Amino acid sequence: MLNRKIVASAAAVALATGLVACSNDEQAAVVSETATATNTNTATETVAAETETASSTATETVTSSAKESGAAAAGADATQELTLADGKTALVPQGVLDTMDEYAEPTWGEPTAVEEIDGGWIVTYDNEHYITWKESTGGSPIWGAIADSWLNDVRGARTVGFPLMPETPNTDGSGWNQEFENGTIDWSRDGSADAPFKATVNTK
Known part of the structure; x- marks a missing residue:
């Protein structure tokens, strides 16, 4: 058990x-x-x-x-609207407006015309003042006799292309010169102090 x-x-x-x-x-x-x-x-x-x-x-x-x-x-x-003195507007590259802001003087008044030519832009003011701009050269003002020679192609002035910088006085005080893409335009007296001014185009 x-x-x-x-x-x-x-x-x-x-x-x-x-x-x-x-x-x-x-x-x-x-x-x-x-x-x-x-x-x-x-x-x-x-x-x-x-x-x-x-x-x-x-x-x-x-x-x-x-x-x-x-x-x-x-x-x-990019393009921006530019208003002219007569109230009309035009579309221009931003570089044109930037150059106007940099160089245009208040005494020039409002721009009266703008045109695209030879791959660049020219803005016209009164009294032979202009603003130029081209993508490859940038912007520059141009005025007076050099501007007149260039715009009217005096002595082949247009062959030098667009201006690279504002005009500068000649070191000898004989006149002014301005550098362009393909050369320079010189506005000065030829020889004596009482000789008339003339445009001389120098190509590179």
Whole structure:
């Protein structure tokens, strides 16, 4: 009787131990599966987030570059409205207005005309004052006898192209000269102090 009880108790203990062991194994499997699923989901979400961020950054970079390129192109071709003395308007490159702001004097009054010629622009004021601008040369004022010679192509003056800078006095005090794309125009006396002024065109 005692032996049967002991055997029975041993069997019960063994059964209980087996159940505990089984229960522990199942829990371990569940924990392992949960950890694996969690790690997998976390890794997947991390990769997806990094991919989305990289893609978004790349898109923003390309978009920003495209906008900058577009802005640069628009700036190169930009035109502005110029109002003349008679109230009429004309569209001119921004460089023309910048040159007017730099060189035109208040005493010249309002511009009376503007024209595009030989790849550049000429803005006319009263009393033989002009503003010139060309993309390859920049802007410059031109006036007086040198302007008259150039505009009317006296002695082939137009062959020197557009002016590069304002006229300057000759070092000997004999007159003035102005530098152009392809040469200079000199307005000075020929020889003696009482000789008449004349335009001399010097090409490069």
